[in-house]
Amino acid sequence: FFAIRFHSRNKIGHTRQGYFVRRCCVQIGLFIIMFDSTLQNLKIQLTCKLMFLFSCVCVFFAHNPTPSTPTPKILNTISSDQDTQSRDGLYFQDGKRRVDYVLVYQFKKSSRKGAGSRNRESMNSRRQEPDPEIGLQPVDFPEDDRRLRREEYEHNLLETGLELESDEEANCYGLGFVKIHAPWHVLCREAEFQKLSMPTNKVIKQKTGILSKISNVMHKITSPFRPNLKEQNNVTFKHLSYPFSREKQHLTTCTKAKYSMGKELLYEEWASYGMFYKYQPLDLIRKYFGEKIGLYFAWLGVYTQLLIPxxxxxxxVFLYGCATVDENIPSMEMCDHRSNITMCPLCDQTCSYWKLSTTCATARASHLFDNPATVFFSIFMALWAAMFLEHWKRCQMRLNYKWDLTGFEEEEVSDHPRPEYEAKILSKVLKKESKNKETEKEKLTWKDRSPAYLTNIVGILFMIGLTFAIVFGVILYRISTAAAMAVSSDPYTKDNVRVIVTATAVIINLVVILILDEVYGSIARWLTQIEVPKTDKSFEERLIFKAFLLKFVNAYTPIFYVAFFKGRFTGRPGKYMYIFRSMRMEECAPGGCLMELCIQLSIIMLGKQLIQNNLFEIGIPKLKKLIRYLKLKREVKLEPDSNYKKPQQYEADYNLEPFAGLTPEYMEMIIQFGFVTLFVASFPLAPLFALLNNVIEIRLDAKKFTTELRRPNAAKAKDIGIWYNILRGIGKLAVIINAFVISFTSDFIPRLVFMYLYSPDGTLHGFTNNTLSYFNVSHFEAGSEPREAMALGYKVEICRYKDYREPPWSPEAYDVSKEFWSVLAARLAFVIIFQNLVMFMSDFVDWLIPDIPKEISERISKEKLLMVDLFLKEEQTKQQIVEALSSQEKERTVENSDEESPKEDMSDLPENYTKSTDSSNSHHVNAEKQPV
Known part of the structure; x- marks a missing residue:
């Protein structure tokens, strides 16, 4: 009774859980009755026991009933009930032909009703159907013209063999839907046009015995995530002697339709954050989304995996810096309060003299990232980048072999001109025909594209100049804010001027970067569109190049300024350099700009990953989806319909965010790869934060692709395209940038020079004093001396500043010293040696590791040999058939000649002899017509 009530009233009654609960209720009831002592009838007890056992068997082997309502989060959910499938929009009205594609068009309904109707031919019922766009208003051009265009387009689709069916009762206001079904023979024909290879092996030889069982157990332990699907019955068509790899079984196994795509498994396993420790089901991703998207997630998985080492x-390296911070002699000298080192003011008039010991915390923090281990880590990351690219090429070749892409050429499918290009050519031909009355094959020349090229150059230069101007504005903010905070009465504010100014400036840079990223993406697409590239591949490559160039400059310009320009052009006390003749250029701290570079890099990297890559990526599609839903709901309320029905699956899918391509997904990972490799000498923890982000990013992208985006069109690709060249270029650039960061931004080279050339005991004792020059305060320019000369409690006559210059009592006062030229020569030598050594090691790693794994190359060569043998056998069989037919033809010719030679004596032969000869001739003719 409880089971019946549960089934009839509970919402979960028709679901998988409800089915299990009903079975359990029946089992519990029978179990109670079976052991009830009040039942004395043995027949009733026996019957209850049999029913109990039968119910247990039913629960164990029961198939879950199909829910009447498909899961809204999974696209194109499959139902086994044909009526339910047709009602949900997954099948045609007959419930047999599945909807493979849906065309959507917009129109405006007219106020007048019954204005007319038109007929739409459907392969489903071959009957006339009413069209939801009766009586339309013109939008861009007359609505009748748009309707005729759609009719012509649908007629062309029908001529190709596709089957169409229109939605007669669409709920979406102003939208019409046309469902398309592709029959099997049409798919076979298109497969021939696209040169898809047929499987060469249908049966895989399996080992038997104890060794096979041990191998299966080890395979289950070491194998990545594999969905446990039921075994399918394979139909054998052709056998070859060589057993190919198990990896290609999915290419040769004909599975049932409801198990072929694995959408439910993708949603439950791949798009679940709790499954972050599992490998991605790349085969299912490739089946549902296509090879191009499958390669992206495969590359992202390989990149994330190699971020672990x-x-x-x-x-x-970071822990080494933490362990040795108390033993670092330069930071200990800066933190020594006994040393009476008075530093020159950081700004004119408002800033006063200050003690070097106030930068103790900054000096100790700088050692965490500026230590000898960072040099080793920079070399390691350069080799890591080369190893990553080589490892990806090998994984890519495995996937190409596994997904049957070894013989695929993208030019075969990407050379078709884009519609925009054809329209441009057509307009050019029409103009030429109106003038010359001549027709010839036209193409866009450099003269036709020169205005677009000029616009691209000017636009890109303007965007780069805008980025530089914004960075310059932030520099002015830093200078003015530091001068304003220097006169603050709050001692905490005066002591932490550098930290506050740096943090606020970096946050401003981050906000500007996030805004300009969106703007630059749209501008790059517009600049590419006006170029009118011929093919989709050319369009994508040009778009990627422009977007990457603009976003690279936008993301790294503030970091490049701190790393290589800040503090380089400040001048010296008494002769500073000014902006607008009033604002003095900012200086680095006595410990160097490396700590500030680390802060800049960490905030921008973490901010972009947290806000742009995570919050925006999942939040913006949800927001757009909500806006479309509210708009549709409001429009439906404006025009109430008594025949309102439950929304179809394709209507729900239409409310999802359109797929914008893989360019944004690759772009954010490439920018992150730059953060990890370009300035890794200043921030060794960058790979760790990238790893943590990517673990979430994989599942976030998976959830977005399965629940928030419309299903993209499957596209073939054998590699990641131009992104590999960009990665390779970043890897080479990282070697050069890290060499300059170590030699010019950090104090690694000055410390080495001091230890081996100027230190009396070969240690770093006295290094801080060696890097500080002297300045006589009486040599300040008029109006630049500090107002509070007695801020430290005593009169200052000599102050110190960081530079290698002669003291004021020297004959060459304030000129650069010999130490400056020694350090500069050592820095340049280090850049040259480091760059050539690391690049040589990277190229050596590239040469040492083959691009194609040995087992894959062997399998490909054996497949080619088998195919050649197969073709030779077929040719030999054909040759034997031809020789047999030619021998029969010769025999028949000889017999005919023998019959014609005694022609004059044929009248004397018996009549039955002639008949038998005719019958024999007819026998030969019939034998020749029989098929071989």
């Missing part, structure tokens, strides 16, 4: 080494 880089993160480990980075953490070790």
């Amino acid at each position: 880089a993160s480990t080494v980075g953490v070790i």
Whole structure:
């Protein structure tokens, strides 16, 4: 009774859980009755026991009933009930032909009703159907013209063999839907046009015995995530002697339709954050989304996996800095309060003299990232980048072999001109025909494209100049804010001027970067569209180049300024450099600008990953989806319909966010790869934060692709395209940038020069004093001396500043000293040696590791040999058939000649002899017509 009530009233009654609860209720009831002592009838007890056992068997082997309502989060959910499938919009009205594609068009309903109707031909019922766009208003051009265009387009689709069916009762206001079904023979024909290879092996030889069982157990332990699907019955068509790899079984196994795509498994396993420790089901991703998207997630998985060793080494380097911070002599000298080192003011008039010991915390923090281990880590990351690219090429070749892409050429499918290009050519031909009355094959020349090229150059230069101007504005903010905070009465504010100014400036840079990223993406697309590239591949490559160039400049310009320009052009006390003749250029701290570079890099990297890559990526599609839903709901309320029905699956899918391509997904990972490799000498923890972000990013992208985006069109690709060249270029650039960061931004080279050339005991004792020059305060320019000369409680006559210059009592006062030229020569030598050594090691790693794994190359060569043998056998069989037919033809010719030679004596032969000869001739003719 409880089971019946549960089934009839509970919402979960028709679901998988409800089915299980009903069975359990029946089992519990029978179990109670079976052991009830009040039942004395043995027949009733026996019957209850049999029913109990039968119910247990039913629960164990029961198939879950199909829910009447498909899961809204999974696209194109499959139902086994044909009526339910047709009602949900997954099938045609007959419930047999599945909807493969849906065309959507917009129109405006007219106030007048019954204005007319038109007929739409449907392969489903071959009957006339009413069209939801009766009586339309013109939008861009007359609505009748738009309707005729759609009719012509649908007629062309019908001629190709596709089957169409229109939605007669669409709920979406102003939208019409046309469902398309592709029959099997049409798919076979298109497969021939696209040169899709047929499977060469249908049966895989399996080992038997104890060794096979041990191998299966080890395979289950070491194999990545594999969905446990039921075994399918394979139909054998052709056998070859060589057993190919198990990896290609999915290419040769004909599975049932409801198990072929694995959408439910993708949603439950791949798009679940709790499954972050599992490998991605790349085969299912490739089946549902296509090879191009499958390669993206495969590359993202390989990149995330190889971040683990880089993160480990980075953490070790950071821990080494933490362990040796108390033993660092330069930071100990800066923190020594007994040393009476008075520093020159950081700004004119408002800033006063200050003690070097006030920068103790900054000096100790700088050692965490500026230590000898960072040089080793920079070399390691350069080799890591080369190893990553080589490892990806090998994984890519495995996937190409596994997904049957070894013989695929993208030019075969990407050379078709884009519609915009054809329209441009057509307009050019029409103009030429109106003038010359001549027709010839036209194409866009450099003269036709020169205005677009000029616009692209000017637009890109303007965007780059805008980025530089914004960075310059932030520099002015830093200078003015530091001068304003220097006169503050709050001692905490005066002591932490550098930290506050740096943090606020970096936050401003981050906000500007996030805004300009969106703007630059739209501008790059517009600049590419006006170029009118011929093919989709050319369009994508040009778009990627422009977007990457603009976003690279936008993301790294503030970091490049801190790393290589800040503090380089400040001048010296008494002769400073000014902006607008009033604002003095900012200086680095006595410990160097490396700590500030670390703060800049960490905030921008973490901010972009947290806000742009995570919040925006999942929040903006949800917001757009909500806006479309509210708009549709409001429009439906404006025009109430008594025949309102439950929304179809394709109507729900239409409310999802359209797929915008993989360019944004690759772009954010490429920018992150730059953060990890370009300035890794200043921030060893960058690989760790990238690893943590990517673990979430994979599941976030998976959830977005399965629940928030419309299903993209499957596209074939054998590699990641131009992104590989960009990665390779960043890897080469990282070597150069890290060499300059170590030599010019950090104090690694000055410390080495001091230890080996100027230190009396070969240690770093006295290094801080060696890097500080002297200045006589009486040599300040008029109006630049500090107002509060007695801020430290005593009169200052000599102050110190960081530079290699002669003292004021020297004959060459304030000129650069010999130490300056020694350090500069050592820095340049280090850049040259480091760059050539690391690049040589990277190229050596590239040469040492083959691009194609040995087992894959062997399998490909054996497949080619087998195919050649197969073709030779077929040719030999054909040759034997031809020789047999030619021999029969010769025999028949000889017999005919023998019959014609005694022609004069044929009248004397018996009549039955002639008949038998005719019958024999007819026998030969019939034998020749029989098929071989």
